[in-house]
Amino acid sequence: MVRLVPRETKFFGMFAEMAGNVTDGARLLLEILQDFQNVETRLQKLQEIEHRGDDLTHAIITKLNQTFITPFDREDIHRLATTLDDVLDYVHAAGERLSTYKITQRSPRATRLAELIVRQTEQIATAISKLDKHDSVLDYCVEINRLENEADSVAREAIGKLFEEEKDPIALIKMKELFEVLEMATDKAEDVANVIETVTLKSA
Amino acid sequence: MVRLVPRETKFFGMFAEMAGNVTDGARLLLEILQDFQNVETRLQKLQEIEHRGDDLTHAIITKLNQTFITPFDREDIHRLATTLDDVLDYVHAAGERLSTYKITQRSPRATRLAELIVRQTEQIATAISKLDKHDSVLDYCVEINRLENEADSVAREAIGKLFEEEKDPIALIKMKELFEVLEMATDKAEDVANVIETVTLKSA
Amino acid sequence: MVRLVPRETKFFGMFAEMAGNVTDGARLLLEILQDFQNVETRLQKLQEIEHRGDDLTHAIITKLNQTFITPFDREDIHRLATTLDDVLDYVHAAGERLSTYKITQRSPRATRLAELIVRQTEQIATAISKLDKHDSVLDYCVEINRLENEADSVAREAIGKLFEEEKDPIALIKMKELFEVLEMATDKAEDVANVIETVTLKSA
Numbered sequence: 001m002v003r004l005v006p007r008e009t010k011f012f013g014m015f016a017e018m019a020g021n022v023t024d025g026a027r028l029l030l031e032i033l034q035d036f037q038n039v040e041t042r043l044q045k046l047q048e049i050e051h052r053g054d055d056l057t058h059a060i061i062t063k064l065n066q067t068f069i070t071p072f073d074r075e076d077i078h079r080l081a082t083t084l085d086d087v088l089d090y091v092h093a094a095g096e097r098l099s100t101y102k103i104t105q106r107s108p109r110a111t112r113l114a115e116l117i118v119r120q121t122e123q124i125a126t127a128i129s130k131l132d133k134h135d136s137v138l139d140y141c142v143e144i145n146r147l148e149n150e151a152d153s154v155a156r157e158a159i160g161k162l163f164e165e166e167k168d169p170i171a172l173i174k175m176k177e178l179f180e181v182l183e184m185a186t187d188k189a190e191d192v193a194n195v196i197e198t199v200t201l202k203s204a
Numbered sequence: 205m206v207r208l209v210p211r212e213t214k215f216f217g218m219f220a221e222m223a224g225n226v227t228d229g230a231r232l233l234l235e236i237l238q239d240f241q242n243v244e245t246r247l248q249k250l251q252e253i254e255h256r257g258d259d260l261t262h263a264i265i266t267k268l269n270q271t272f273i274t275p276f277d278r279e280d281i282h283r284l285a286t287t288l289d290d291v292l293d294y295v296h297a298a299g300e301r302l303s304t305y306k307i308t309q310r311s312p313r314a315t316r317l318a319e320l321i322v323r324q325t326e327q328i329a330t331a332i333s334k335l336d337k338h339d340s341v342l343d344y345c346v347e348i349n350r351l352e353n354e355a356d357s358v359a360r361e362a363i364g365k366l367f368e369e370e371k372d373p374i375a376l377i378k379m380k381e382l383f384e385v386l387e388m389a390t391d392k393a394e395d396v397a398n399v400i401e402t403v404t405l406k407s408a
Numbered sequence: 409m410v411r412l413v414p415r416e417t418k419f420f421g422m423f424a425e426m427a428g429n430v431t432d433g434a435r436l437l438l439e440i441l442q443d444f445q446n447v448e449t450r451l452q453k454l455q456e457i458e459h460r461g462d463d464l465t466h467a468i469i470t471k472l473n474q475t476f477i478t479p480f481d482r483e484d485i486h487r488l489a490t491t492l493d494d495v496l497d498y499v500h501a502a503g504e505r506l507s508t509y510k511i512t513q514r515s516p517r518a519t520r521l522a523e524l525i526v527r528q529t530e531q532i533a534t535a536i537s538k539l540d541k542h543d544s545v546l547d548y549c550v551e552i553n554r555l556e557n558e559a560d561s562v563a564r565e566a567i568g569k570l571f572e573e574e575k576d577p578i579a580l581i582k583m584k585e586l587f588e589v590l591e592m593a594t595d596k597a598e599d600v601a602n603v604i605e606t607v608t609l610k611s612a
Binding site: 061062065066075096099100101102169170173174 | 483564567568571575577580581584602606609610
């Protein structure tokens with residue numbers, strides 16, 4: 001079959017690149033939280049990943065505005081790019097808190113939250129790699145939502161314990177915010193899953 | 205008149221169910237804040253209401269993605285479902301703060317904010333019940349916005365007083381967040397009113 | 409050339425009015441932060457500007473819902489109005505913090521953030537004045553984003569210093585929130601720039 005106006009399929013490759021970049025960022029954050037080695041150098045690297053995410057988002061939106069026939073709904077391309085970027089923004093923001101607040105001590109619950117973010121981004125990357133093949137990706141979306149529920153309860157427990165145990169209000173403010181920012185990253189990953197699910201359902 | 209492709213009118217029933225569920229959640233939160241009896245049992249019930257809200261939202265969006273002719277604009281159906289769910293999420297989040305922060309004392313201003321949320325959800329439920337009859341719902345939207353303005357000033361006053369009177373920073377952090385989360389619920393109810401207004405104006 | 413259904417061009421004038429109003433609000437906030445003179449009277453004026461912003465937003469959305477042929481995409485008109493209003497909401501919220509938290513002391517970093525907001529709103533106003541002439545506005549968008557990056561690093565530094573120097577947790581909570589709210593205003597200005605960029609790219 002010949003199409004006179006071909007669909008622009010490059011979007012799939014761009015989203016795959018974006019999902020890979022988000023996963024890199026999440027893994028780096030996890031590594032930093034696991035050992036607190038060379039924090040400043042690695043945060044510099046995380047900042048570069050975040051900038052790269054901004055560039056990729058911008059490239060997708062520019063391409064979207066110049067493309068006539070898109071492989072899926074324009075509004076979903078826009079939302080997929082911006083929600084993916086939101087995940088990376090919160091991953092980066094969590095890293096920044098370590099530096100701004102001079103947090104230098106490992107927290108098993110913060111590490112646990114970062115692990116859940118890594119697993120969500122891996123699921124997102126796999127789902128995105130299957131989007132153009134019309135394979136079912138709903139299982140990945142269900143798993144991403146389950147991971148978000150788990151993160152929600154880890155964060156709630158972490159903050160509850162903090163209020164029981166931490167008597168220094170300034171130290172409490174710092175760690176509370178770290179937990180909240182990590183949890184926000186998992187919420188944004190759920191938003192990504194919701195967009196992916198919408199794309200799949202519309203094409204069913 | 206015979207329509208070959210009938211409009212899917214089930215959405216109105218689904219939204220009515222959703223609005224009823226949000227109202228149930230708001231009333232339960234108000235009751236808890238009024239007497240602090242059996243808090244954990246009732247928060248468990250509030251959690252169930254919140255899960256039900258998630259399920260109803262999901263059902264509406266799934267139906268939307270599978271429906272060709274919708275009774276009003278697709279994007280407005282999507283926004284109405286998600287903003288209604290946001291109201292309930294903040295109602296639930298306010299309840300959770302009582303448990304996480306072990307808040308056990310009545311606060312007249314927190315109770316007042318919960319009352320305003322209940323009144324907003326009742327107005328939303330009435331407006332939604334009239335959407336399919338093309339009755340005017342603008343008066344309800346005006347009232348929901350007025351209630352939000354009132355909540356805004358109650359919350360501002362509550363937080364101002366807290367900073368004047370509460371000398372324990374950790375206790376202050378807890379109550380400040382409770383007031384903020386309650387006020388966020390009223391903001392989200394205003395977002396619902398804005399969607400309802402848009403739907404009405406478009407069909408005028 | 410005769411058009412049977414003319415495009416509604418009044419939107420450009422309404423957006424120009426809105427951008428002017430947002431700029432007025434940002435300038436007033438800067439003046440208050442510079443000298444802390446007659447704070448309550450000037451906050452009252454800031455509140456009026458904020459209400460006017462709400463009315464203008466509402467007028468644009470009402471007009472949008474009643475207009476058949478719009479000068480640019482409906483969703484972009486909606487987003488431009490709401491993101492402009494978000495900037496003003498955060499400008500107003502920053503002013504309110506001064507009153508609620510009884511902040512009475514000049515902070516060079518808060519003033520610097522307010523200056524950056526003023527410069528962003530001026531760039532926004534200029535870009536909007538050129539939208540209907542199809543002049544290039546991309547340079548303004550780049551500058552607004554650069555100003556946001558600068559604000560981000562001013563705010564991070566301000567908060568870092570605060571945690572180093574402020575030992576009173578309640579004073580710290582107040583100033584931290586002021587910096588955060590100011591920084592949020594610059595984020596929202598970046599959102600405005602993104603919408604303007606989208607409008608321009610689509611019409612290229």
